[in-house]
Amino acid sequence: MESGLNFIDLILEASVLVQLVMLTLVGMSIASWAIIFQRRAVIAEAQSDARKFEQQFWSGMDLGKLYNEITARSGSSKGLEALFVAGFKEFARHKKNNTGSANMILDGTHRSMRVALSREVEKLESSLSFLATVGSISPYIGLFGTVWGIMTAFIALGNVKQATLQMVAPGIAEALxxxxxxxxxxxxxxxxxxxxxxxxxxxxxxxANFMEEFANILHRQAATLVEAKSNVSA
Incomplete structure (x- = not known):
């Protein structure tokens, strides 16, 4: 025995405003799922790339050779590679120009890596604000549609002398x-x-941890270079 209340029929028979609310929520849900799958792939790739680069970095490979390998690839570096490239590039520039003390060189490399860090985090956080917005406002949008639908159902009952549950149930159901x-x-x-x-x-x-560890390595190299320069000048 059929109950008489079909899900699809309730949607089709709802008022135009409630249908617009439902359509908006469906669109927001589809967009959310698209972002969820896309962000999941991006973050998983970032985690994998970070592990691979750290293994390569701490393998004892010459930093100059590692820098050349990364910059020789097609496409821009990302993740830890982007921090490494930014820091080593700034370090190499100071080394080539032979300017500044070890602390000055470290400050320059630190600034470059902090900028790169901000950019990489911004890429990872891309579209997350949309998910937060959907999570915050979707229940209220749905509640608005429910309130409007129930209000419309009760207004319609005002024109009926004797109201029954069978008469009000479809209107309330489509609103819910x-x-x-x-x-x-x-x-x-x-x-x-x-x-x-x-x-x-x-x-x-x-x-951030890698940035500090890499900065310490560059600081030691910079101190060695400055000390060697002082000995030659003496």
């Missing part, structure tokens, strides 16, 4: 679908945002 759609759009977006934000935070800490 908007709330369900709002939650359907919001829950995955919130869960994905929290998960991705946590991964980005871990990557940022990893990048």
């Amino acid at each position: 679908i908007a709330t369900a759609m709002g939650l359907f759009a919001a829950i995955p977006a919130v869960m994905a945002y929290n998960r991705f934000a946590k991964h980005v935070e871990k990557l940022e800490v990893n990048y």
Whole structure:
């Protein structure tokens, strides 16, 4: 025996405004899932690239050779490679010009790597704000559609002398679908945002730790160069 309340029919029979609310929520949900899959791939790639580069960096390979290999590739470097290239490029420039003390060289490389760090984190956080927005406003958009639908249903009952549950049920049911759609759009977006934000935070800490360790290596090399220069001048 059929209940008489079909999900598709309820959507088609809803008021125009409620249908627009539902259509908006469906669009937001589709966009959220597209971003979720895209960000998942980007963050997973960043994590994999970071592990591979750290293994290569700490293998004892000559830094100049590593820099040349990275810059010789087609396309721009990213992740830890971008920080390494920014720092080593600045270090090589000071070394070539033979200017400044070890601390001055370190300040220059640190600034270059901080800029690169900000850019890489910004790339990782791209579109996460959209997920946060969807997670925040979707339930309220759905609630608006529900309130409007229920209000419309009760206004229609004002023209009826004797109201029954059978008369009001379809109107309330179609209105509640908007709330369900709002939650359907919001829950995955919130869960994905929290998960991705946590991964980005871990990557940022990893990048910052590498930056400090690399800066220490360059500082020692700069100190050695400055000391050798002083001995030659003496």
